Amino acid sequence: MKAVRSWFRWEIWLQLALAAATLALAAAGAGGVLNLAFLPLAAAVALILYLRSPTRDYVSFCLWIWMLAPLVRRLADWSSGFNPLSLIIVAPLAVSLLAIGRANRKSFWSYAPFTAIIIVYAYGALLGIFQGQPIPALYTLATLVSPVIFGCYILTYADRSREIAGTMLRTFIYGTFVLSLYAIDQYFNLRPWDAYWLTASEFSSAGLPIPQMFRLFSTLNSPGHFAVLLLVGLLAMFSSSSRLRWITPPLALVSLALTLVRSAWGGLAIGLLVLLVVGQGFQRLRYVLIGLVATILALPLLSYEPISEVFFGRLASIVNLAEDNSYNARLSFSDTILSQVDSLVLGNGLGISGLGTKLGGENSDAMRVFDNGVLDLFYNFGLMALIIVFSLAAMIYTAIKNGSFDDYSRVSAAIAVGVLSQIVFSNALVGFGGMCIFPFVAIVVSWKVSAPRRQTAFPVQRAFAR
Known part of the structure; x- marks a missing residue:
């Protein structure tokens, strides 16, 4: 009855109305209108x-x-033509940055690592503006700071952290189920809008716009982001009692295999290890059993020949990295950046690397793809990046040390550390990756703050109950 009643809440219908309007405009071929209307409607x-x-x-x-x-x-784009500067992509930033409305509360700034990171981001934005790249710098700042702001927003609701954690994990579980279904259909029946985007965006590293000839990206804009979602969704299953915890993992594991993102495979392993570290006694055995059952359920799909050939071929490349083109390209790129020692002292500022360079004209293409997240920090912020590195280390310490209160906090800690571990390969702090790190660290921090309050409240509640 509770689940049925939730569907009659006006908040749900408001979101469904936005979805219906979006689909109606897309079906009518009004891509130009959709491109202009989606941002203000979503906001x-x-x-x-x-x-x-x-x-x-x-x-x-x-x-x-x-x-x-x-x-x-x-x-x-499919109905109105490819737009490299689509306003729709700004919508996630806009809705997330609304959280800054609670910045006037002391608790918003209560976690020092978050505050320190925001200050360094501001330094990088100013440096980018002084370098003559104001629009790319501000856009890149928004992609970096919005996840941290969202994490700070959660800190202001420490007493309701369990509700927020449940909402976030439940959303990722449903999202993983829906996006995995879409992804598997995408792999065998590539839809025209997805094929058009692969071609028009010149996203060659994702593969060819032909069924079974590309790396899965589902509804997201890259295989890397989709792999992060799957990593989060799979770890979130360990906190769920829903039937989806048995249905979703096989679909998600197959989808994760077909993204061919090896860093996410490693991130999932690290997340599972964190779960075992912060778990206690029977909890560890339960986590192992859930993981084994999910893997066994996924084996029939992973054994299906078109899938197994691609997955095991990519898996074998981990053993033979010396002949792996991707690995060698990353090493060569790292050597190139390290040779620019002078730029790693003060930094180049935001907007000089990453997707923000699209807004900077023809001369900004060189560092659009940055294959090392740690070096990306030093390239942008110089030695100030050390503050971010120490802050991230403090976040990992907080997650592991205080992530043992209950399933929500344990899974949140595992997700944050698992996603953050990928910063060695790409800047996991940007955009969607950051949304899978900072809010979950905030959950652990909030749970630590609010736990003593709940413990002291119980005797009072029992007294009134009498």
Whole structure:
């Protein structure tokens, strides 16, 4: 009955109305209108939810927008032509940055590593502006700071951290199920909007716009981001009692295999290891059993020949890295960046690398793809990046040390560390990756702050119960 009643809440219908309007415009071929209308509509819905349901529907809506906005962009581009500067991609940033509305609260700035990272980001933005790249610098700042702001927002609701954690994990579980179904269909029946986007965006590293000849990306805008989603969704299953915890893992594991993102495979292993470290006694055995059952259920799909050939071929490359083109290209790229020692002292500022370079004209293409997240930090911020590195180390320490209160905090710690571990290969702090790190660290921090309050409240509650 509780699940049925939740569907009759007006907040749900408001979000469904936005989805219906989006699909109607896409079906009508009004891609130009959709490209202009989606951002203000999504921002308006987010603002209403922020004011009326700040710890449940607003949080869930933000995550869904991050997961689905790239697909909306592809639907708009398919009918109106490819737009490299689509406003739809700004929607996730806009809805997430609404969280800055609680910046006037002391608890917003209560976790020093978050505050330190924001200060360094501001330094990088100013440096980028002084370098003559104001728009790329500000856009890159938004992609970096929005996940941290969202994490700070969660800190202001420490007493409701369990509700927020449940909302976030539940959203990722449903999102993983839906996006995995879409991805498997995508692999065998590549839809025209996805094929068009692969061609128009010149995203050659994803593969060819032919069924079974590309790396899965589902509704997201790269195999890397989709792999991060699957990593989070799979770890979130360990906190769930829903039937989806048995249905989703096989689909998610197959989808993760077909992204061919080896760093995410390693991130999942690290996340599982964190679960075992922060778990206690029977909890560890339960986690192992759930993992074994999920793997066994996925084996029939992984054994299917078109899938197994691709997956095991990629898996074999881990053993023979010396002949792996991707690995050698990363080593060569790292050597090139390290040779520019002078630029690693003060930094080059934001907007000089990453997707923000698209806004900087023809001369900004050189560092659009940065294959080492740690070096990317030093390239942008110089020695100030050490503050970020120490802050990230403090976040990992917090997650592991304090992530043992309950299943929510344990899984949140595992997700944050698992996703953050990929920074060696790419800047996992940007955009969707950051949304899978900072909010989950905030959950662990909030749980630590609010736990003593709940413990002291119980005797009072029992007294009134008498």
